[in-house]
Amino acid sequence: MRYQPLPAELFVSNRKHLYxxxxxxxxxxxxxxxxxxxxxxxxxxxxxxxxxxYLSGIxxxxxxxxxxxxxxxxxxxxxxxxxxxxxxxxxxxGEKLTKAQAKERSGIERVHWLEDFEVQFRSVMCQADHVFLxxxxxxxxxxxxxxxxxxxxxxxxxxxxxxxxxxLAQLMHELRVIKSPHEITALNEAIRITGDGFDRxxxxxxxxxxxxxxxxxxxxEFIRQRGRGFAYTPIIATGKNACVLHYITNHCQCEDGxxxxxxxxxxxxxxxxxxxxxxxxxxxxxPRQRQVYEAVLxxxxxxxxxxxxxxxxxxxxxxxxxxxxxxxxxxxxxxxEDIAKQDPEKPAYKKYFPHGTSHPLGIDVHDVGHMxxxxxxxxxxxxEPGIYIREEKLGVRLENNIFIGETENIDLMxxxxxxxxxxxxxxxxx
Numbered sequence: 396m397r398y399q400p401l402p403a404e405l406f407v408s409n410r411k412h413l414y415x416x417x418x419x420x421x422x423x424x425x426x427x428x429x430x431x432x433x434x435x436x437x438x439x440x441x442x443x444x445x446x447x448x449y450l451s452g453i454x455x456x457x458x459x460x461x462x463x464x465x466x467x468x469x470x471x472x473x474x475x476x477x478x479x480x481x482x483x484x485x486x487x488x489g490e491k492l493t494k495a496q497a498k499e500r501s502g503i504e505r506v507h508w509l510e511d512f513e514v515q516f517r518s519v520m521c522q523a524d525h526v527f528l529x530x531x532x533x534x535x536x537x538x539x540x541x542x543x544x545x546x547x548x549x550x551x552x553x554x555x556x557x558x559x560x561x562x563l564a565q566l567m568h569e570l571r572v573i574k575s576p577h578e579i580t581a582l583n584e585a586i587r588i589t590g591d592g593f594d595r596x597x598x599x600x601x602x603x604x605x606x607x608x609x610x611x612x613x614x615x616e617f618i619r620q621r622g623r624g625f626a627y628t629p630i631i632a633t634g635k636n637a638c639v640l641h642y643i644t645n646h647c648q649c650e651d652g653x654x655x656x657x658x659x660x661x662x663x664x665x666x667x668x669x670x671x672x673x674x675x676x677x678x679x680x681x682p683r684q685r686q687v688y689e690a691v692l693x694x695x696x697x698x699x700x701x702x703x704x705x706x707x708x709x710x711x712x713x714x715x716x717x718x719x720x721x722x723x724x725x726x727x728x729x730x731x732e733d734i735a736k737q738d739p740e741k742p743a744y745k746k747y748f749p750h751g752t753s754h755p756l757g758i759d760v761h762d763v764g765h766m767x768x769x770x771x772x773x774x775x776x777x778x779e780p781g782i783y784i785r786e787e788k789l790g791v792r793l794e795n796n797i798f799i800g801e802t803e804n805i806d807l808m809x810x811x812x813x814x815x816x817x818x819x820x821x822x823x824x825x
């Protein structure tokens with residue numbers, strides 16, 4: 396773990412908030428994610444289950460968290476099971492967390508080795524009435540593989556079929572959507588690192604460099620500053636590539652006169668930034684590029700004002716569509732006739748702006764949240780309008796991360812250059 400551990404009080408507080416939502420005699424069991432295989436004896440880098448990290452702060456494979464706040468025995472109210480180091484593991488993988496380290500990071504007093512799980516599991520199951528198990532219930536998720544959580548759920552239902560099984564995901568969505576001060580601190584560190592990476596690129600980008608060279612510059616900066624690396628697969632798209640929304644091959648050469656779309660950000664302490672900027676490869680916007688850029692920037696600024704407590708995201712998106720419609724008219728990309736004849740389910744502006752404008756952000760890049768529930772203070776959203784003109788091989792998207800405050804929003808990326816003049820000025824200083 397290269398990042399500085401987050402304070403245990405964060406995870407203690409998170410668990411207390413969960414307990415307030417549980418019915419009496421409830422047990423919560425959350426597993427770490429699998430270490431996923433590749434080919435032969437290879438495996439992917441481990442990424443912790445978001446809910447387990449939120450509740451425990453433990454970033455280690457095979458970990459099991461058991462929470463039973465009404466247990467008669469106080470020792471069973473919070474239990475953490477971690478993988479025990481042996482000489483073989485220490486030689487081949489490196490030492491794992493000690494019980495003392497796991498206790499310090501999680502604030503959980505009772506830390507066991509994994510070999511003790513079966514005895515404790517049967518004991519709490521014989522006492523509990525309600526069993527809250529976890530699953531990935533994100534609306535955008537496609538899950539073709541069977542997860543550790545799903546295997547455990549099937550086991551529980553087979554061995555203890557008469558318990559009342561409930562979904563933990565619903566409760567976790569309610570909790571995780573509101574960010575605590577400690578979470579904002581971690582998020583701000585991811586954002587600070589991301590901003591440094593962008594500053595580095597402004598001095599590096601020029602005609603002739605390849606998209607993968609830019610990716611390498613960012614990776615260097617993110618990891619150098621204790622980040623895990625990229626928060627998501629980076630999109631580094633020059634020219635026509637910027638009109639492919641999820642372009643990730645990053646293999647083309649940047650040419651003089653191109654615009655370069657950068658959807659890139661760092662992960663720090665399991666919290667993710669999410670930044671998009673679009674810059675001229677040669678450091679100077681053409682009149683048309685600036686015209687499109689300024690149109691997107693105007694929509695961006697209005698969105699940051701509109702996204703306030705009480706707003707419903709789906710309704711907000713419709714209002715954003717009206718703003719974009721006006722800008723596309725001004726750019727000559729759609730006509731009043733196009734609007735008059737449009738299918739309400741497929742409005743004319745979607746030809747040039749086909750995606751949503753905002754999503755929750757946190758431990759997951761597309762963090763948990765409800766699109767039909769009102770926005771609340773304490774949430775963090777992206778704001779990311781864009782215009783993509785395939786016939787002109789020109790795509791522009793701008794994105795910042797916005798904290799929803801009681802009286803006003805806070806742009807957590809306000810320090811990262813976004814104005815066209817500022818970008819041009821900084822790109823001169825190579």
